[in-house]
Amino acid sequence: MRRYTDRTVMITGAGQGLGRAMALRFAAEGARLALCDVNETSVQETAARCGDGGIRPDGDVRTSVVDVADAPQVDAWVAGTLETFGRVDVLVNNAGVIRDNRLERMTDDEWDAVVDVSLRGMFHCCRAAFPHMKAQGYGRILSFSSMSWRGNFGQVNYAAAKAGVVGMARTIALEGAPHGVTSNAIAPGLIDTPMLASMNAAGRAKLAARVPLGHIGDPTDIAEAAAYLCSEAAGYVTGVVLDVDGGIGIGGAPR
Protein backbone atom coordinates (compact mmCIF):
# COMPACT_ATOMS: atom_id res chain seq x y z
CA MET A 1 0.00 0.00 0.00
CA ARG A 2 1.16 3.57 -0.68
CA ARG A 3 -1.29 5.50 1.49
CA TYR A 4 1.06 8.42 2.11
CA THR A 5 1.91 9.68 -1.37
CA ASP A 6 1.92 13.53 -1.20
CA ARG A 7 1.60 13.43 2.59
CA THR A 8 4.19 15.01 4.87
CA VAL A 9 4.89 13.05 8.05
CA MET A 10 6.86 14.56 10.95
CA ILE A 11 8.39 12.15 13.49
CA THR A 12 10.23 13.06 16.68
CA GLY A 13 12.91 10.78 18.12
CA ALA A 14 13.39 9.17 14.70
CA GLY A 15 17.02 8.14 15.23
CA GLN A 16 16.37 4.64 16.53
CA GLY A 17 13.78 2.26 17.94
CA LEU A 18 10.13 2.95 17.21
CA GLY A 19 10.79 6.31 15.53
CA ARG A 20 13.10 4.67 13.00
CA ALA A 21 10.69 1.76 12.38
CA MET A 22 7.84 4.19 11.72
CA ALA A 23 9.99 6.33 9.41
CA LEU A 24 10.83 3.25 7.33
CA ARG A 25 7.18 2.22 7.22
CA PHE A 26 5.90 5.66 6.18
CA ALA A 27 8.69 5.87 3.58
CA ALA A 28 7.62 2.52 2.16
CA GLU A 29 4.13 4.00 1.74
CA GLY A 30 5.43 7.01 -0.19
CA ALA A 31 5.48 9.75 2.49
CA ARG A 32 7.68 12.82 2.55
CA LEU A 33 9.39 12.77 5.91
CA ALA A 34 10.58 15.39 8.38
CA LEU A 35 12.59 13.45 10.95
CA CYS A 36 14.14 14.89 14.07
CA ASP A 37 16.20 13.65 16.99
CA VAL A 38 18.73 15.02 19.47
CA ASN A 39 21.23 12.60 17.91
CA GLU A 40 22.33 13.84 14.48
CA THR A 41 24.20 10.72 13.35
CA SER A 42 21.37 8.34 14.14
CA VAL A 43 18.63 10.42 12.48
CA GLN A 44 20.76 10.71 9.35
CA GLU A 45 21.21 6.93 9.37
CA THR A 46 17.42 6.54 9.54
CA ALA A 47 17.02 8.88 6.55
CA ALA A 48 19.61 6.94 4.56
CA ARG A 49 17.73 3.71 5.19
CA CYS A 50 14.44 5.27 4.07
CA GLY A 51 15.75 5.07 0.50
CA ASP A 52 15.23 1.32 0.63
CA GLY A 53 11.49 2.04 0.80
CA GLY A 54 11.60 3.57 -2.66
CA ILE A 55 11.59 7.28 -1.79
CA ARG A 56 14.55 9.62 -2.39
CA PRO A 57 16.49 10.07 0.87
CA ASP A 58 18.01 13.27 -0.53
CA GLY A 59 14.74 14.87 -1.69
CA ASP A 60 11.86 13.35 0.25
CA VAL A 61 13.45 13.18 3.70
CA ARG A 62 14.50 16.15 5.79
CA THR A 63 16.52 15.53 8.97
CA SER A 64 16.91 18.01 11.82
CA VAL A 65 18.61 18.06 15.18
CA VAL A 66 15.85 19.12 17.56
CA ASP A 67 15.37 18.84 21.30
CA VAL A 68 11.58 18.66 21.60
CA ALA A 69 11.78 20.10 25.11
CA ASP A 70 12.96 23.39 23.58
CA ALA A 71 10.05 25.33 22.07
CA PRO A 72 12.08 27.60 19.71
CA GLN A 73 13.81 24.52 18.23
CA VAL A 74 10.43 22.85 17.66
CA ASP A 75 8.94 25.99 16.10
CA ALA A 76 11.91 26.23 13.73
CA TRP A 77 11.55 22.53 12.81
CA VAL A 78 7.88 22.94 11.89
CA ALA A 79 8.57 26.17 9.97
CA GLY A 80 11.43 24.50 8.08
CA THR A 81 9.25 21.51 7.22
CA LEU A 82 6.55 23.78 5.81
CA GLU A 83 9.14 25.69 3.80
CA THR A 84 10.52 22.45 2.31
CA PHE A 85 7.36 20.40 1.79
CA GLY A 86 4.55 22.98 1.86
CA ARG A 87 2.31 21.14 4.32
CA VAL A 88 2.23 19.03 7.48
CA ASP A 89 -0.25 16.14 7.40
CA VAL A 90 0.95 13.86 10.19
CA LEU A 91 2.75 14.56 13.45
CA VAL A 92 4.10 11.62 15.44
CA ASN A 93 5.15 12.55 18.98
CA ASN A 94 7.47 9.63 19.62
CA ALA A 95 10.51 11.03 21.47
CA GLY A 96 10.75 9.79 25.03
CA VAL A 97 13.29 8.88 27.71
CA ILE A 98 13.24 6.86 30.91
CA ARG A 99 14.90 7.71 34.23
CA ASP A 100 13.46 5.09 36.58
CA ASN A 101 13.65 5.39 40.36
CA ARG A 102 11.46 4.82 43.38
CA LEU A 103 9.49 7.84 44.58
CA GLU A 104 11.62 8.61 47.61
CA ARG A 105 14.86 8.44 45.61
CA MET A 106 13.73 10.25 42.50
CA THR A 107 15.64 13.47 41.84
CA ASP A 108 14.26 16.64 40.32
CA ASP A 109 16.53 16.06 37.33
CA GLU A 110 15.06 12.59 36.73
CA TRP A 111 11.54 13.98 37.00
CA ASP A 112 12.27 16.90 34.68
CA ALA A 113 14.09 14.84 32.04
CA VAL A 114 11.13 12.51 31.54
CA VAL A 115 8.33 15.06 31.78
CA ASP A 116 10.17 17.59 29.60
CA VAL A 117 10.63 15.18 26.69
CA SER A 118 7.41 13.17 26.70
CA LEU A 119 4.91 15.74 27.90
CA ARG A 120 6.31 19.22 27.29
CA GLY A 121 7.82 17.99 24.02
CA MET A 122 4.45 16.75 22.82
CA PHE A 123 2.85 20.06 23.80
CA HIS A 124 5.48 22.05 21.87
CA CYS A 125 5.11 19.93 18.73
CA CYS A 126 1.30 19.91 18.76
CA ARG A 127 1.10 23.65 19.39
CA ALA A 128 3.42 24.34 16.46
CA ALA A 129 1.85 21.94 13.94
CA PHE A 130 -1.84 22.22 14.82
CA PRO A 131 -2.60 25.65 13.23
CA HIS A 132 -1.33 24.40 9.86
CA MET A 133 -3.39 21.22 10.03
CA LYS A 134 -6.41 23.27 11.05
CA ALA A 135 -5.93 25.72 8.17
CA GLN A 136 -5.72 22.89 5.61
CA GLY A 137 -8.68 21.05 7.19
CA TYR A 138 -6.74 17.82 7.60
CA GLY A 139 -4.33 16.39 10.12
CA ARG A 140 -3.32 13.30 12.04
CA ILE A 141 -1.58 13.57 15.41
CA LEU A 142 -0.26 10.40 17.02
CA SER A 143 1.40 10.52 20.42
CA PHE A 144 3.30 7.92 22.37
CA SER A 145 2.00 6.91 25.74
CA SER A 146 2.99 3.58 27.33
CA MET A 147 1.41 0.69 29.14
CA SER A 148 2.92 2.44 32.20
CA TRP A 149 0.36 5.25 31.98
CA ARG A 150 -1.88 3.27 34.31
CA GLY A 151 0.93 3.18 36.89
CA ASN A 152 4.17 1.20 37.09
CA PHE A 153 6.48 0.52 40.01
CA GLY A 154 9.59 2.74 39.92
CA GLN A 155 8.21 5.05 37.24
CA VAL A 156 6.38 7.93 38.93
CA ASN A 157 7.89 10.37 36.42
CA TYR A 158 7.26 8.20 33.34
CA ALA A 159 3.74 7.09 34.39
CA ALA A 160 2.75 10.69 35.11
CA ALA A 161 4.12 11.90 31.79
CA LYS A 162 2.51 9.07 29.82
CA ALA A 163 -0.87 9.59 31.55
CA GLY A 164 -0.48 13.26 30.64
CA VAL A 165 0.05 12.24 27.02
CA VAL A 166 -3.34 10.48 27.10
CA GLY A 167 -5.10 13.52 28.57
CA MET A 168 -3.51 15.85 26.06
CA ALA A 169 -4.19 13.55 23.11
CA ARG A 170 -7.88 13.28 24.03
CA THR A 171 -8.21 17.04 24.54
CA ILE A 172 -6.57 17.78 21.20
CA ALA A 173 -8.99 15.28 19.65
CA LEU A 174 -11.85 17.51 20.81
CA GLU A 175 -10.20 20.73 19.64
CA GLY A 176 -9.18 19.18 16.29
CA ALA A 177 -12.45 17.43 15.48
CA PRO A 178 -14.21 20.42 13.87
CA HIS A 179 -11.20 20.89 11.59
CA GLY A 180 -10.56 17.37 10.29
CA VAL A 181 -7.68 16.83 12.69
CA THR A 182 -7.60 13.55 14.62
CA SER A 183 -5.49 12.88 17.70
CA ASN A 184 -4.79 9.42 19.06
CA ALA A 185 -2.24 7.67 21.25
CA ILE A 186 -0.48 4.33 21.16
CA ALA A 187 0.39 2.65 24.45
CA PRO A 188 3.12 0.14 23.63
CA GLY A 189 3.92 -2.76 25.90
CA LEU A 190 7.40 -4.28 25.79
CA ILE A 191 8.90 -3.59 22.40
CA ASP A 192 12.41 -4.59 21.35
CA THR A 193 14.23 -1.23 21.09
CA PRO A 194 17.35 0.37 22.62
CA MET A 195 15.08 1.86 25.34
CA LEU A 196 13.90 -1.58 26.40
CA ALA A 197 17.47 -2.90 26.26
CA SER A 198 18.50 -0.15 28.71
CA MET A 199 16.07 -1.47 31.34
CA ASN A 200 17.16 -3.66 34.24
CA ALA A 201 17.51 -7.16 32.70
CA ALA A 202 15.85 -9.05 35.56
CA GLY A 203 12.86 -6.68 35.60
CA ARG A 204 12.56 -6.92 31.84
CA ALA A 205 12.56 -10.73 31.89
CA LYS A 206 9.93 -10.76 34.64
CA LEU A 207 7.67 -8.46 32.64
CA ALA A 208 8.25 -10.36 29.39
CA ALA A 209 7.09 -13.57 31.07
CA ARG A 210 3.73 -11.90 31.74
CA VAL A 211 2.92 -11.09 28.10
CA PRO A 212 -0.12 -13.21 27.15
CA LEU A 213 1.03 -13.54 23.54
CA GLY A 214 4.26 -14.99 24.89
CA HIS A 215 6.91 -12.69 23.46
CA ILE A 216 8.03 -9.07 23.39
CA GLY A 217 6.94 -6.96 20.45
CA ASP A 218 8.86 -5.89 17.38
CA PRO A 219 9.08 -2.19 16.35
CA THR A 220 7.25 -3.15 13.14
CA ASP A 221 4.21 -4.06 15.29
CA ILE A 222 4.05 -0.42 16.34
CA ALA A 223 4.78 0.90 12.84
CA GLU A 224 1.85 -1.13 11.53
CA ALA A 225 -0.56 0.43 14.05
CA ALA A 226 0.84 3.92 13.41
CA ALA A 227 0.48 3.55 9.65
CA TYR A 228 -3.22 2.81 10.16
CA LEU A 229 -4.00 5.48 12.78
CA CYS A 230 -2.31 8.21 10.71
CA SER A 231 -3.97 7.22 7.43
CA GLU A 232 -7.04 8.70 5.77
CA ALA A 233 -8.78 5.38 6.48
CA ALA A 234 -8.73 6.18 10.22
CA GLY A 235 -10.72 9.39 9.72
CA TYR A 236 -13.47 8.34 12.17
CA VAL A 237 -11.03 7.28 14.90
CA THR A 238 -10.05 9.99 17.34
CA GLY A 239 -9.26 10.26 21.04
CA VAL A 240 -8.37 6.57 21.39
CA VAL A 241 -5.48 4.96 23.22
CA LEU A 242 -4.49 1.84 21.31
CA ASP A 243 -2.70 -0.78 23.40
CA VAL A 244 -0.11 -2.55 21.25
CA ASP A 245 1.22 -4.78 23.96
CA GLY A 246 0.66 -8.47 23.32
CA GLY A 247 -2.18 -8.34 25.84
CA ILE A 248 -0.09 -7.42 28.89
CA GLY A 249 -2.46 -4.53 29.64
CA ILE A 250 -5.25 -7.02 30.30
CA GLY A 251 -3.44 -8.13 33.45
CA GLY A 252 -4.23 -11.58 34.78
CA ALA A 253 -2.08 -14.44 35.98
CA PRO A 254 1.55 -14.81 34.87
CA ARG A 255 2.13 -17.52 32.24
Ligand SMILES: NC(=O)c1ccc[n+]([C@@H]2O[C@H](COP(=O)([O-])OP(=O)(O)OC[C@H]3O[C@@H](n4cnc5c(N)ncnc54)[C@H](O)[C@@H]3O)[C@@H](O)[C@H]2O)c1
Ligand atom coordinates in the same frame (compact mmCIF):
# COMPACT_ATOMS: atom_id res chain seq x y z
N1 LIG B 1 10.22 0.30 23.63
C1 LIG B 1 9.22 0.09 24.46
O1 LIG B 1 9.05 -1.02 24.99
C2 LIG B 1 8.25 1.21 24.80
C3 LIG B 1 7.18 0.90 25.64
C4 LIG B 1 6.27 1.89 25.97
C5 LIG B 1 6.41 3.17 25.44
N2 LIG B 1 7.45 3.46 24.62
C6 LIG B 1 7.55 4.83 24.12
O2 LIG B 1 7.74 4.83 22.72
C7 LIG B 1 8.57 5.93 22.32
C8 LIG B 1 9.78 5.42 21.56
O3 LIG B 1 10.48 4.51 22.39
P1 LIG B 1 11.78 3.69 21.91
O4 LIG B 1 11.71 2.40 22.62
O5 LIG B 1 11.90 3.73 20.44
O6 LIG B 1 12.93 4.59 22.60
P2 LIG B 1 14.46 4.77 22.22
O7 LIG B 1 15.16 5.26 23.45
O8 LIG B 1 14.98 3.53 21.58
O9 LIG B 1 14.43 5.94 21.14
C9 LIG B 1 13.99 7.24 21.50
C10 LIG B 1 14.57 8.26 20.54
O10 LIG B 1 14.16 9.56 21.03
C11 LIG B 1 15.28 10.44 20.95
N3 LIG B 1 15.13 11.52 21.91
C12 LIG B 1 15.33 11.48 23.25
N4 LIG B 1 15.14 12.69 23.79
C13 LIG B 1 14.80 13.52 22.77
C14 LIG B 1 14.50 14.90 22.71
N5 LIG B 1 14.53 15.69 23.81
N6 LIG B 1 14.19 15.44 21.51
C15 LIG B 1 14.19 14.65 20.38
N7 LIG B 1 14.50 13.35 20.38
C16 LIG B 1 14.79 12.79 21.57
C17 LIG B 1 16.47 9.54 21.26
O11 LIG B 1 17.70 10.12 20.83
C18 LIG B 1 16.11 8.27 20.50
O12 LIG B 1 16.56 8.29 19.18
C19 LIG B 1 8.92 6.66 23.62
O13 LIG B 1 8.03 7.73 23.82
C20 LIG B 1 8.72 5.60 24.69
O14 LIG B 1 8.46 6.16 25.94
C21 LIG B 1 8.38 2.50 24.30
